[in-house]
Amino acid sequence: MANSPFLEIHNLHASVAGNEILRGVELTVNRGEVHAVMGPNGSGKSTLAHVLAGRPGYTVTEGKVLYKGQDLLAMAPELRAREGVFLAFQYPVEIPGVSNVYFLKAAVNAIRKHRGLPEYDAMEFLALVRQKAKLVEIDEDLVKRPVNEGFSGGEKKRNEIFQMALLDPALAILDETDSGLDIDALRIVAGGVNQLRSPERSMIVVTHYQRLLNYIVPDFLHVLVEGRIVRSGGKELALELEEKGYAWLEKEPPPSVGVPAGAH
Amino acid sequence: MVTENASILELTNREYKAGFVTDIESESVPPGLNEDVVRLISAKKKEPEWLLEWRLKAYRHWLTMKEPTWQNVHYPPIDYQSIVYYSAPKVKTDGPKSLEDVDPKLLETYEKLGIPLRERAKLAGVAVDAVFDSVSVATTFREQLSKVGIIFCSFSEAVQNHPELVKKYLGTVVPYTDNYFATLNSAVFSDGSFCYIPKGVRSPMELSTYFRINSANTGQFERTLIVAEEGSYVSYLEGCTAPIRDENQLHAAVVELIALENAEIKYSTVQNWYPGDKDGKGGIYNFVTKRGACRGRRSKISWTQVETGSSITWKYPSCILQGDDSVGEFYSVAVTNNRQQADTGTKMIHIGKNTKSTIVSKGISAGHGQNTYRGMVKILGKADGARNYSQCDSLLIGDKCGAHTFPYIEVNNSTAQMEHEASTSKIGEDQIFYFQQRGISPEEAVNMIVNGFCKVVFKELPMEFAVEAQKLLGVSLEGSVG
Numbered sequence: 001m002a003n004s005p006f007l008e009i010h011n012l013h014a015s016v017a018g019n020e021i022l023r024g025v026e027l028t029v030n031r032g033e034v035h036a037v038m039g040p041n042g043s044g045k046s047t048l049a050h051v052l053a054g055r056p057g058y059t060v061t062e063g064k065v066l067y068k069g070q071d072l073l074a075m076a077p078e079l080r081a082r083e084g085v086f087l088a089f090q091y092p093v094e095i096p097g098v099s100n101v102y103f104l105k106a107a108v109n110a111i112r113k114h115r116g117l118p119e120y121d122a123m124e125f126l127a128l129v130r131q132k133a134k135l136v137e138i139d140e141d142l143v144k145r146p147v148n149e150g151f152s153g154g155e156k157k158r159n160e161i162f163q164m165a166l167l168d169p170a171l172a173i174l175d176e177t178d179s180g181l182d183i184d185a186l187r188i189v190a191g192g193v194n195q196l197r198s199p200e201r202s203m204i205v206v207t208h209y210q211r212l213l214n215y216i217v218p219d220f221l222h223v224l225v226e227g228r229i230v231r232s233g234g235k236e237l238a239l240e241l242e243e244k245g246y247a248w249l250e251k252e253p254p255p256s257v258g259v260p261a262g263a264h
Numbered sequence: 265m266v267t268e269n270a271s272i273l274e275l276t277n278r279e280y281k282a283g284f285v286t287d288i289e290s291e292s293v294p295p296g297l298n299e300d301v302v303r304l305i306s307a308k309k310k311e312p313e314w315l316l317e318w319r320l321k322a323y324r325h326w327l328t329m330k331e332p333t334w335q336n337v338h339y340p341p342i343d344y345q346s347i348v349y350y351s352a353p354k355v356k357t358d359g360p361k362s363l364e365d366v367d368p369k370l371l372e373t374y375e376k377l378g379i380p381l382r383e384r385a386k387l388a389g390v391a392v393d394a395v396f397d398s399v400s401v402a403t404t405f406r407e408q409l410s411k412v413g414i415i416f417c418s419f420s421e422a423v424q425n426h427p428e429l430v431k432k433y434l435g436t437v438v439p440y441t442d443n444y445f446a447t448l449n450s451a452v453f454s455d456g457s458f459c460y461i462p463k464g465v466r467s468p469m470e471l472s473t474y475f476r477i478n479s480a481n482t483g484q485f486e487r488t489l490i491v492a493e494e495g496s497y498v499s500y501l502e503g504c505t506a507p508i509r510d511e512n513q514l515h516a517a518v519v520e521l522i523a524l525e526n527a528e529i530k531y532s533t534v535q536n537w538y539p540g541d542k543d544g545k546g547g548i549y550n551f552v553t554k555r556g557a558c559r560g561r562r563s564k565i566s567w568t569q570v571e572t573g574s575s576i577t578w579k580y581p582s583c584i585l586q587g588d589d590s591v592g593e594f595y596s597v598a599v600t601n602n603r604q605q606a607d608t609g610t611k612m613i614h615i616g617k618n619t620k621s622t623i624v625s626k627g628i629s630a631g632h633g634q635n636t637y638r639g640m641v642k643i644l645g646k647a648d649g650a651r652n653y654s655q656c657d658s659l660l661i662g663d664k665c666g667a668h669t670f671p672y673i674e675v676n677n678s679t680a681q682m683e684h685e686a687s688t689s690k691i692g693e694d695q696i697f698y699f700q701q702r703g704i705s706p707e708e709a710v711n712m713i714v715n716g717f718c719k720v721v722f723k724e725l726p727m728e729f730a731v732e733a734q735k736l737l738g739v740s741l742e743g744s745v746g
Contacts, residue, residue: 078703
């Protein structure tokens with residue numbers, strides 16, 4: 001076990017509502033590495049992120065995922081989270097009536113309990129919140145409000161990275177964290193992510209656009225097309241994609257997929 | 265290995281922690297109802313003639329009435345002749361009991377339920393009247409309360425020791441002709457709590473009644489009467505549990521509150537009657553009439569209820585706002601899980617000038633639960649400047665439950681200001697998943713969402729009760745997600 005990679009994805013097939021989206025994904029991530037996954041719309045980027053997090057409605061039909069040597073797919077979503085898998089959502093859901101701070105304290109303590117650490121009391125937790133809030137320049141007022149309720153798109157994304165900072169995951173999956181962000185918000189969010197890079201933390205950054213990778217520079221980049229990784233390389237691959245689009249990587253180009261037109 | 269659709273599922277196991285039976289010798293009358301039973305109950309209580317007459321008038325009136333059918337609940341016909349109308353644990357001594365005379369088994373029962381009958385320093389903040397089946401078995405802190413002139417005792421004792429007060433107020437808020445179940449109660453009520461707060465006195469502690477149904481096939485018909493004299497204040501709590509039984513049991517209580525000038529009564533209920541099993545077998549029919557009269561100027565009555573139990577809940581704690589500038593409040597959380605049904609709400613009757621009422625109702629439905637809010641706000645012609653604010657929110661868990669809202673508004677004065685807000689929301693799978701992705705289990709997620717939903721009502725409860733209510737809600741909704 002000691003020598004096995006941090007995360008190994010083998011021949012992963014998954015479908016949503018009977019449609020096969022992932023068709024044999026192969027990916028290995030070592031501890032401390034940042035991997036970017038890019039691809040055209042509908043290629044399965046977000047599906048990959050959700051399957052790893054265990055979202056209901058995504059059915060794995062074939063393949064396996066080993067996380068720290070364990071069968072990740074056999075674990076309940078909350079167990080994956082407690083084991084250090086974190087998903088920064090593309091569309092964080094609103095939870096009326098539950099304050100952000102109360103929610104996060106429950107989350108942090110659930111994870112600490114799982115790791116055999118003492119749970120934080122209110123004072124300790126607030127100190128931690130203050131410290132981490134600076135990282136993503138999140139307003140303390142936002143921390144007190146109900147989870148994501150009435151947050152702007154940028155505030156929601158910042159809140160995701162803020163949560164990531166608090167929960168201290170071993171594997172962070174960022175699902176199109178850049179979508180819907182203006183350039184200033186993008187800089188803040190990416191700055192937060194960069195501060196969280198560590199030899200102890202691996203990241204999978206799912207994005208449609210190359211621009212995020214100007215701020216979060218990955219160690220490796222993979223291109224996902226039609227549910228398969230068709231090309232892997234270093235960060236320079238992003239520039240090539242920027243220039244040529246995805247079409248040159250597609251064996252049989254699906255209709256109407258070309259250079260993303262900035263439709264977000 | 266498959267991330268199978270772990271959707272919000274059917275309700276399965278839930279744990280009813282108060283479902284045990286106390287093995288105690290009881291004295292019961294045979295099942296069935298007739299004038300002799302009414303006379304027998306009255307005789308057992310050594311009641312004065314006027315009270316027996318009142319009971320008999322109620323009984324005769326009841327015979328002319330039909331069970332109501334307008335409420336949005338469904339149950340097989342109740343056989344009123346198969347119910348035991350009086351059951352009491354056998355006692356060795358007669359008359360008022362000190363705690364030493366109470367059967368240790370009873371003390372143990374309440375201990376198990378977390379109700380402090382032994383007066384302990386730690387729990388000195390709450391005085392308890394414990395009603396077991398048809399009788400009150402103990403009332404704590406009476407001496408301390410009597411020092412400030414507060415009378416807190418069982419209803420039966422009040423009839424013996426303070427007949428003038430009982431006679432003056434009994435049936436003045438809920439007359440014996442009021443409705444089918446209140447009339448039945450008037451005929452056969454066996455015990456309950458009585459509370460009198462004299463002029464200008466603020467009760468130094470919370471007063472409470474804890475109702476326990478123990479015997480099988482027994483109905484519980486208790487009566488509570490609270491009178492708050494001018495400028496007085498009392499906070500009153502009520503809790504209820506019953507053993508797990510396959511048969512349905514009827515609980516038809518009446519609560520009457522009277523607040524005179526500048527007086528305030530805060531009445532809180534945490535109702536946890538046995539709700540029946542997941543298929544709807546067994547459980548309590550909780551058909552209760554609760555009403556308060558704000559008789560004096562600037563008087564205030566506030567109802568807070570957390571209804572988690574009962575197979576069927578049917579009650580409308582109401583306020584009659586007679587005094588000018590009087591205030592009525594109703595804060596409610598009603599939970600229906602499995603096959604539970606609830607038709608609950610309030611009536612605010614504005615009679616005096618500048619009367620104000622607030623209604624906040626939170627209905628939670630899970631499983632096959634059916635939850636109905638039914639409320640009436642009535643502004644009479646002379647109620648100048650009356651104001652009402654109503655908020656009715658429903659929360660659905662799963663897709664087999666139902667939420668219904670029937671607000672009735674009747675305004676006969678053009679100066680009235682009425683506000684009504686309503687919302688319905690559903691706990692979505694995406695919300696549950698968001699919690700899970702942060703390490704929180706689905707059960708805890710539902711708990712947190714539900715508690716967030718009910719926060720405004722819980723904060724109206726006295727501290728210890730709020731904690732209890734939160735826990736209870738957690739238990740009630742256990743297994744409501746898969």
